[in-house]
Amino acid sequence: MMRERQRLADGIAMVESLQQESADAEELLELADGDASMIEDIERTLTRAAERAEKAELAALLSGEVDANDAFVQINAGEGGTESQDWANILRRMYTRWADAHGMQVEELDEREGEEAGIKSATIQIKGENAYGWLKSEQGVHRLVRISPFDSSARRHTSFASVSVSPVIDDNIEIEINPSDVRTDTYRASGAGGQHINKTDSAVRLTHAPSGIVVACQVSRSQHQNRDQAWRMLRSKLYELELQKRRDAADVANAAKSAIGFGHQIRSYVLQPYQMVKDLRTEVETSDTQGVLDGDIDRFLSAALAAAVKQGNGTDDST
Numbered sequence: 581m582m583r584e585r586q587r588l589a590d591g592i593a594m595v596e597s598l599q600q601e602s603a604d605a606e607e608l609l610e611l612a613d614g615d616a617s618m619i620e621d622i623e624r625t626l627t628r629a630a631e632r633a634e635k636a637e638l639a640a641l642l643s644g645e646v647d648a649n650d651a652f653v654q655i656n657a658g659e660g661g662t663e664s665q666d667w668a669n670i671l672r673r674m675y676t677r678w679a680d681a682h683g684m685q686v687e688e689l690d691e692r693e694g695e696e697a698g699i700k701s702a703t704i705q706i707k708g709e710n711a712y713g714w715l716k717s718e719q720g721v722h723r724l725v726r727i728s729p730f731d732s733s734a735r736r737h738t739s740f741a742s743v744s745v746s747p748v749i750d751d752n753i754e755i756e757i758n759p760s761d762v763r764t765d766t767y768r769a770s771g772a773g774g775q776h777i778n779k780t781d782s783a784v785r786l787t788h789a790p791s792g793i794v795v796a797c798q799v800s801r802s803q804h805q806n807r808d809q810a811w812r813m814l815r816s817k818l819y820e821l822e823l824q825k826r827r828d829a830a831d832v833a834n835a836a837k838s839a840i841g842f843g844h845q846i847r848s849y850v851l852q853p854y855q856m857v858k859d860l861r862t863e864v865e866t867s868d869t870q871g872v873l874d875g876d877i878d879r880f881l882s883a884a885l886a887a888a889v890k891q892g893n894g895t896d897d898s899t
């Protein structure tokens with residue numbers, strides 16, 4: 581309830597701030613009396629206010645049952661060995677940078693390192709208001725085209741990595757899981773050596789037999805804490821699976837929707853022979869590839885959210 585109260589208070593404060601800026605700009609315009617410098621300042625102020633209003637309008641559309649929740653983001657390297665594993669690591673960095681820029685916290689929950697570089701897979705939890713609502717559209721396959729830094733012949737390579745996003749489930753949402761359907765495995769967590777090496781089987785992996793979902797957690801030295809976190813992740817995955825089934829059933833007649841689900845390519849990042857990042861669902865593109873890889877993905881998130889709302893699929897995940 582405190583979280584909901586803060587969300588509403590922030591929304592009211594945003595509206596009041598925009599109203600005040602609009603009123604101030606109107607008064608300043610009257611005082612400007614043709615002063616070009618003052619008019620330019622007013623235009624810049626109103627432009628920034630319009631950008632804030634647009635973002636607030638999109639944020640207001642995040643009204644799904646779990647849109648306001650934190651998010652689990654799981655990244656898996658595709659086929660291609662070191663090249664794809666490095667790409668998966670770049671994606672993790674991109675989402676971490678995005679979260680940092682929006683004042684959100686990131687917690688590393690699980691990681692499988694690559695043989696030479698990068699990661700085979702990683703799971704992070706992004707904690708912040710509307711984290712899941714913003715990131716849910718990132719679910720799918722991301723494609724990278726570049727000159728491989730691991731190829732001595734400097735040839736162009738195409739790499740793939742998949743991203744899975746699921747909401748952190750609140751305690752008031754009940755997900756029933758039959759314990760007999762879940763296999764629990766423990767193993768030693770990877771990490772620093774020397775005095776910091778983990779000498780106990782503290783890492784936990786859960787396998788849900790009916791769905792085939794596998795989750796793992798090794799963030800804590802305590803097996804008990806890792807087990808609790810892994811169960812939260814499993815509940816989250818099963819909840820997202822049910823939401824996806826409902827979305828697929830509702831969109832069976834919509835051919836365009838088939839490219840949005842997990843396991844389908846959603847975005848291409850081309851670094852060679854030209855610079856371009858293009859979302860294949862919304863057609864939004866930019867040549868600022870470095871900015872995108874540094875976490876500037878708001879244009880893609882906003883376009884995907886607006887498109888989902890326009891199609892009538894993004895505002896109510898519970899129907």
